[in-house]
Amino acid sequence: MARKTFCGSLAHAMDRRAFLGGAAAAGATLAADMTALNALAAPDVNKSLKKAQKRVILLWLAGGASQLETWDPKPGAPTGGPFRSIQTDVPGLRISELMPKMATRMKTTCVIRGLNTKNGDHGSAAETIMRGRRDEAALRYPDLGAVVAREMGLPDSKVPDYVTFYTQTEGRGMAPGNAGFLGARYAPMELTTNNYPEHIKRLDGITDRDHIERGQLRDLLGKQFAQGRSSETMNSQTEAYQRVRGIMASEKLFDVSQEPQKVRDRYGPTQFAEQVLIARRLVEAGVPFVRVGRAWWDSHGQNFETHQEMVPELDHVMATLIDDLFERGMLDDVMVLTLSEFGRTPAINASLGRDHFASAWSSTITGCGIKRGSVYGKTDPKGNTVTAEEVDAGSLFATIYSALGLDPNKNYYVGSRPIPLVNPGVEPIKALVG
Amino acid sequence: MNAPNPDTLKLAKDFSRPVITFAIARADGSETAYLGCSDFKVYAADFAAARFEPKELYAHESYVTGVALAGTTLVSGGYDGKLTWYDTAEKKVICTQDAHAKWIRKVIASPDGTTVASVADDMVCKLWDAKTGQLTRELKGHKEKTPNEFTSMLYAVAYSADGKLLATGDKVGHVVVWDAQTGKQLGTCEAPVMYTWDKVQRLHSIGGVRSLAFSPDGKSLAAGGMGKVGNIDHLEGKARVEVFDWKTGKQTAEFPGDKFSGLVNRLAWAPDGSWLVGAGGAGEGFLCFFDAANKKTLRQEKVAMHVHDFAITAAADQITCVGHNRITVHRLG
Numbered sequence: 196m197a198r199k200t201f202c203g204s205l206a207h208a209m210d211r212r213a214f215l216g217g218a219a220a221a222g223a224t225l226a227a228d229m230t231a232l233n234a235l236a237a238p239d240v241n242k243s244l245k246k247a248q249k250r251v252i253l254l255w256l257a258g259g260a261s262q263l264e265t266w267d268p269k270p271g272a273p274t275g276g277p278f279r280s281i282q283t284d285v286p287g288l289r290i291s292e293l294m295p296k297m298a299t300r301m302k303t304t305c306v307i308r309g310l311n312t313k314n315g316d317h318g319s320a321a322e323t324i325m326r327g328r329r330d331e332a333a334l335r336y337p338d339l340g341a342v343v344a345r346e347m348g349l350p351d352s353k354v355p356d357y358v359t360f361y362t363q364t365e366g367r368g369m370a371p372g373n374a375g376f377l378g379a380r381y382a383p384m385e386l387t388t389n390n391y392p393e394h395i396k397r398l399d400g401i402t403d404r405d406h407i408e409r410g411q412l413r414d415l416l417g418k419q420f421a422q423g424r425s426s427e428t429m430n431s432q433t434e435a436y437q438r439v440r441g442i443m444a445s446e447k448l449f450d451v452s453q454e455p456q457k458v459r460d461r462y463g464p465t466q467f468a469e470q471v472l473i474a475r476r477l478v479e480a481g482v483p484f485v486r487v488g489r490a491w492w493d494s495h496g497q498n499f500e501t502h503q504e505m506v507p508e509l510d511h512v513m514a515t516l517i518d519d520l521f522e523r524g525m526l527d528d529v530m531v532l533t534l535s536e537f538g539r540t541p542a543i544n545a546s547l548g549r550d551h552f553a554s555a556w557s558s559t560i561t562g563c564g565i566k567r568g569s570v571y572g573k574t575d576p577k578g579n580t581v582t583a584e585e586v587d588a589g590s591l592f593a594t595i596y597s598a599l600g601l602d603p604n605k606n607y608y609v610g611s612r613p614i615p616l617v618n619p620g621v622e623p624i625k626a627l628v629g
Numbered sequence: 630m631n632a633p634n635p636d637t638l639k640l641a642k643d644f645s646r647p648v649i650t651f652a653i654a655r656a657d658g659s660e661t662a663y664l665g666c667s668d669f670k671v672y673a674a675d676f677a678a679a680r681f682e683p684k685e686l687y688a689h690e691s692y693v694t695g696v697a698l699a700g701t702t703l704v705s706g707g708y709d710g711k712l713t714w715y716d717t718a719e720k721k722v723i724c725t726q727d728a729h730a731k732w733i734r735k736v737i738a739s740p741d742g743t744t745v746a747s748v749a750d751d752m753v754c755k756l757w758d759a760k761t762g763q764l765t766r767e768l769k770g771h772k773e774k775t776p777n778e779f780t781s782m783l784y785a786v787a788y789s790a791d792g793k794l795l796a797t798g799d800k801v802g803h804v805v806v807w808d809a810q811t812g813k814q815l816g817t818c819e820a821p822v823m824y825t826w827d828k829v830q831r832l833h834s835i836g837g838v839r840s841l842a843f844s845p846d847g848k849s850l851a852a853g854g855m856g857k858v859g860n861i862d863h864l865e866g867k868a869r870v871e872v873f874d875w876k877t878g879k880q881t882a883e884f885p886g887d888k889f890s891g892l893v894n895r896l897a898w899a900p901d902g903s904w905l906v907g908a909g910g911a912g913e914g915f916l917c918f919f920d921a922a923n924k925k926t927l928r929q930e931k932v933a934m935h936v937h938d939f940a941i942t943a944a945a946d947q948i949t950c951v952g953h954n955r956i957t958v959h960r961l962g
Contacts, residue, residue, distance in 0.1 A: 258831075258862070271669070273647075273648075273667075273668065277667075277691045277692040277708040277732070278691070278708075279690065279691065279709075362832075363829070363830055363831055363832050364829055364830045365830040365831050463778070464778050465777075465778055465779075466832065467832075489832070490830070490831055490832055491830065491831035491832065491833065491862070493831075493862040494862065495862045495863045496835070496861075496862065496863040496864035496865075496911060497835060497864065500782070500835070501833060501835075503732075503750075503780065503782075504779050504780060504833050504834065505833055507780065508779070543649070543667075544912070545910070545911070545912045545913070545934070545935045545953045545954075546863060546864045546891070546911045546912055546935065547649075547935075548862075548863070
């Protein structure tokens, strides 16, 4: 089946043209070599990009972080665990004492406490939360990163459109980045062994001139082959090769040693901290979507010690990222999400653990068009059920898309079948999109 | 005095409880025990009563994880970082101290009842006057961070029978032996197998030295925890005990466990040193008896709960276990 991923709508065309017009001056300066990234970092270019392009950093808390030890504490309840709650800078909003740094930054953030996603299985739940809905038998949906790459990426971009860090092995296979029916063009650059992309550097055995000339030869042969032919696969391959020089130029973005030491110190020495700092470097250079997977929160045993170890790291890194984006004037343009495949049971098991729980859990959205300092959703005193403002994966995604300036009802086409960004009838949470 | 044979172990009482009990203090020969629980409360429990109904005494602001008896004074500590002194004769709280900056893991009394020791995740062992509640000494010999830049935890503390030695054990398996009077470090032991840092799959850690006990002659020090864990989502490592000649730091015996998984949360020696008993668990619990001199496991008994603590009589003829939603009393001899 031939796939059509450009909807052809007036709105889409206008959006693309609007951006391309706004970035025309910038685009002219973006030579396809190592100087391009410096151009992207130039103030005028940044300003141009900011007007037209939102970006997303997803902090993927793989395995299922506990809402009770983060965003929806229930101190004193039999299910509450040992941690206290602390007051935040939003009147009436309390979060776990494990997050003192975020407690002073909740005015930047929206907490969604009423997630009921009904699926407690790691694999299928992760797919649902990555895509906003479950696949159909004959249709694989793109994940959030692929959609954002599709919508926010630039045709002639010198940087990747979608990057995902997922260095731990546990859970990686359950939440792979996937472009679904959008095709491989929007699949992520996956970093799974370290923070630096493999095979991004030019081989030592050939010179830069050799590399350019080989590209020119390949381009010539490709054009000759393409004469009289039309194929999406061929176009995709050609497009990929056209991006090679640019992607190679993005090499330095992944090199955290390029950051001043005081910035590195500010984020901290952990792997998660370094990957989030690289994510900031990437979005600053124009990468539309970066996911940093932090494993592994699946705390069936010693839940409180697991969270005592991991939540302070999340608190510090997330707070530092928000500060950094704010200071760079980027918080209106970069959305920071925290998502897991689900939360954890209020019931405390015999191993002092909490198990899988998708009925009443939490996530956060910071930046872009989301209402700051807001809380949406309530759970009962023990945290077992959502009692108000329930949210499912679909409406969460519709809200994210709306905050990014995307119409959730916009259609892609698979053949002649229109496929909206979210399932028909799913609405964004109006109270959160300002 | 010969210790009773572990083969004679029998369950005498078994009570269900609506809360997790983390700590117990029970004076020798007394039917009353004091319990620290997950509902933040400290209870007095009468084991001779016709109906087992522990009575609430007072509350902390988080899990109560340590209770110790020094004469008629009860000292409790919790994850709120506070220590509370309670007069069991007058039935009233004497004082409360903001004792530690982080979770208090264990509270014990010196054998002569003059001093109380507390350990917490601020990685400091603090010694307190058992009567007045005054801080008398701070023992600092454990690193606040693990080698991987995450916070460490200080779980275990134990006095020697003569009260001259004190041992502390942390998350990465580092054990320090102190002169209890001067605070001087006398030796260290290492039990790195009890610490699992999973870099490849999960990027976090589990384990630690959860319990310590000096042999009656003070020459050997037993440490309890859990062996290396594959899937650290669960407490699936084998229950593990190591015995050290603490003066040299050399391991003299190890019991890597073959029947039960989970943490060894409490250790005690028989008064004649002929055996060592450990208790703990994960989803289910256990009591295990070891012959340290001959490096033999003597008995491994299932207990119907994850055991967090026990009280053992001076004659080692009764063990009162507390844990996840249950309390049991076992008799020996």
